[in-house]
Amino acid sequence: MRGYQQQLSLEQALQKARHYCAYQERAHSEVKEKLYGFGLRRQEVEEALSRLIEENYLNEERFAIQFAGGRFRMKHWGRIRIRYELKQKQVGDYCIKKALVSIDEDEYHRTLFRLAEDKWSDLQEEEPYIRRQKLQAYLVQKGYETDRIQDVLAQLKEKE
Incomplete structure (x- = not known):
């Protein structure tokens, strides 16, 4: 993250995070990293994440299914590679299983x-x-x- 970036308020960071999540599906870990990059503290990051989940901007299962389908169709990855990459993004086992089952x-x-x-x-x-x-x-x-x-x-x- 850039050191010179000014710290954003929770509302400003939430607005930027909404745009970030609306552009494409994101893993919780990606959004969390982005929020810390905006200069938020741990408690504010947790608050922002819970609001993004409530507003349905952030959905781990939806992300996992989209990620698995995209990587399979575009990069022709197999299930082992997809599972590994989702684990790297700290996606839960339940969501990983749902994503892998979604591949025809x-x-x-x-x-x-x-x-x-x-x-x-x-x-x-x-x-x-x-x-x-x-x-x-x-x-x-x-x-x-x-x-x-x-x-x-x-x-x-x-x-x-």
Whole structure:
């Protein structure tokens, strides 16, 4: 945070926080950090957070579902990576579970298979064993479960 920034009153900070939350869904931890950046004390931050929740600007479950859906659709992350990132944002376990369940199972499998196919074709020059290892490492990094990765690798092998 910037040291020269003047301290805002609770009402001024709340108004800025409302705009911050209205722009896109936010995690409680992100908003809390922003409020501290406005120069509020702990008690004022707690007051502001509770008011934002009451006014429905802040909703952890809604944030988690939106975050999971967005990261899955746009960045093609798997459930492991999404869970990790939500934990980093201090989202509760209940909300994380709701978010992960909101991802369509068929779409999840299709996305994993398409990612695997695309990467498999990118690795044409590699030896089969190295090619398989690189593909597996790529899919693990994307956050997909190893049992699902093994299934997709078996499907790719059958296709060849």
